[in-house]
Structure formats: C-alpha cells, structure tokens
Amino acid sequence: MTFRDTPWPEGTPCWVDLMVADPERADRFYGELFGWETADQGEEYGHYRIALLEGRSVAAFGPKPPGMEQVPSVWTTYLAAADVDKTTARITEAGGQVLMPPGDVGDSGRMAMVVDPAGAAFGLWQAKENVGLQHVNVPGTLVWNECMNRDFDRAKAFYSQVFGYHLGDISNADFSYATLDLDGRPIGGLGGISEGDSHWSTYFGVADTDASVAKIVELGGSVSREPMDSPYGRMAQVADDQGVAFNVISVTG
Structure with a gap:
C-alpha cells in the first residue's frame, strides 16, 4: 500500500484521467468496478471529477471539451515535473511536440500536454496544492503505466534524455521492452510495437483478475485480451462500457 501527500519525483507517473462522452456513465461503471466515489470540481473546472478510494485521489474523469467530441477517449498518463516549462522545453529539444502549452490549473498545479517523437501523447503535472495520486499499488488504484512505441530505440533515447531514466532493458528475440527506472527502481515501462499507434497504457490493480x-x-464492458499469468500478476486487457481501453492486474493490498 502506498499513500502520498507530497509531490512525486520528476518523471514518475503521478496522475491518470479520462475525458469521455458520458462522465455520469463512467462514474457508475468505475464506481461499481473499483468502489470509487467521485468529487465534482464544479462548473469552474468543467465538472471534472476526482475519483476517490478511502477518501484519497486515485484518478479523474470529465466531459470532453467543446470541439473535441470526435477525439477518441483514452486514459491519459501524466508524468511529474518539478518545472513544467523547463520539462516542456526539453521535450521539444529531444524531438517531441507540445499539444497544449504549460498553464496553471488554479492553485492545484501547472500542466501541459505533449507528445513523444513517435506520437504517444502524455501529460505533465507540476504539483502545487494537488500532488496528484494519493493512493496507489492496491486494488482499485493505479499500479503501472507503460508506453508502447513504434520506434523503440528512439523512444528509449527520448525518455532518457527528458527525464533522466535509466533503462532496465529486458528485451529478447520475441519482444522489446525496458523498465523506466528512477533511483534504482522501475516506475514504468517502455515497449516496442510494430502495429497500431504509439500510446501510453494504464494498469489498475484488482484483487482477482478473472472476477x-x-x-x-x-457492466457492459469488453475484453480484448483474456486473463493471463505473468511474472508480475495475472492480467487482462479490457475496455469500459464506452469503449475506453485499460488493463487490470492482480495485486495484494
């Protein structure tokens, strides 16, 4: 079990959120699945909803902004930044692009949306009053994030340059994969793919993957990859009842 009340180290996945067509429907789905309760942040913040487990923030979702209705809904990973403006500058220097420039979110923090050289989008979060995730690594919370990338070698260079990751490369003849390590421990993963778009993936912990x-x-969701055992826990690739993909993996807690 991990509780967090101070800003996450730079480069650590520190938040996930979902902009979706029907937030009330998402509220019901994830509430039933994970036991989340939600706190609506009000009209000032576009009725963005903070998901809570045991009173601590674990994720968020809200309505799609005007003009973005046709953009596919995805769980977005945010990486912690000590200074969003400086991190954004490093991203462009390393070949990435800025989708949304740095801006303040009230007194909560400062954020930006960016994309790596192969097109995988992610967010940056500089904590102020809101540190991001307060509860992780137990059932119903975030346990892992990984970037599946069409240009594995360039992605390794990009993320190492921007965030100072050390790479725990565990690739073999069948797959390309490296852990993204900070201070000697893995905080996420980077994998190579030959089909589909580059993207960041989200894993939520569960007590029993099959159940x-x-x-x-x-609840109306679907399964794209049936439960399978791995060295890290039994996992499955699924989608919610609005077609948004995510992963579940068994953890204790």
Whole structure:
C-alpha cells in the first residue's frame, strides 16, 4: 500500500484521467468496478471529477471539451515535473511536440500536454496544492503505466534524455521492452510495437483478475485480451462500457 501527500519525483507517473462522452456513465461503471466515489470540481473546472478510494485521489474523469467530441477517449498518463516549462522545453529539444502549452490549473498545479517523437501523447503535472495520486499499488488504484512505441530505440533515447531514466532493458528475440527506472527502481515501462499507434497504457490493480473481468463484462464492458499469468500478476486487457481501453492486474493490498 502506498499513500502520498507530497509531490512525486520528476518523471514518475503521478496522475491518470479520462475525458469521455458520458462522465455520469463512467462514474457508475468505475464506481461499481473499483468502489470509487467521485468529487465534482464544479462548473469552474468543467465538472471534472476526482475519483476517490478511502477518501484519497486515485484518478479523474470529465466531459470532453467543446470541439473535441470526435477525439477518441483514452486514459491519459501524466508524468511529474518539478518545472513544467523547463520539462516542456526539453521535450521539444529531444524531438517531441507540445499539444497544449504549460498553464496553471488554479492553485492545484501547472500542466501541459505533449507528445513523444513517435506520437504517444502524455501529460505533465507540476504539483502545487494537488500532488496528484494519493493512493496507489492496491486494488482499485493505479499500479503501472507503460508506453508502447513504434520506434523503440528512439523512444528509449527520448525518455532518457527528458527525464533522466535509466533503462532496465529486458528485451529478447520475441519482444522489446525496458523498465523506466528512477533511483534504482522501475516506475514504468517502455515497449516496442510494430502495429497500431504509439500510446501510453494504464494498469489498475484488482484483487482477482478473472472476477474483475467477469464484472467488467457484466457492466457492459469488453475484453480484448483474456486473463493471463505473468511474472508480475495475472492480467487482462479490457475496455469500459464506452469503449475506453485499460488493463487490470492482480495485486495484494
């Protein structure tokens, strides 16, 4: 179990959120699946909803902004930044692009949206009053984030240059994969893909992967990769009842 009340180290996945067509529907789906309660931030923040587990923030979702209705809904990973403006500058120097320039979110923090050289989008979060995730690594919370990338070698160079990651490369003849390590421990992953778009993926912890997959289907979601065992826990690739992809993996807590 991990509780957090101070800013996350730079480069650590520190937040995930979802802009979706029907936030009320998402509220019901994830509430039933993970036991989340939500706190609506009000009209000033576009009715952005903070998801809470045991009173601590674990994720967020809200309505799509005007003009973005046709953009596919995805769980977006945010990486912690001590200074969003400086990190954004390093991203452009390393070959990435800025989708939304740095800006303040009230007194909560400062954020930007960026994309790596192969097109994988992610956010940056500089904590002020809101440190981001307060509860992780137990059922119902975030446990892992990974970037699946069409240009594995360039992605390794990009993320290392921007965030100072050390790479724990565990690639073999069948797949390309490296852990993104800070201070000697993995905080996320980077994998190579030959098909599809480069993207960041989100893994939520569950107590029982098979039971959770059955619950997802019962709630109107779908399964794209059936439960399978891995050295890190039993996992599955699924989608919610609005077609938004995510992963579940068994953890204790």
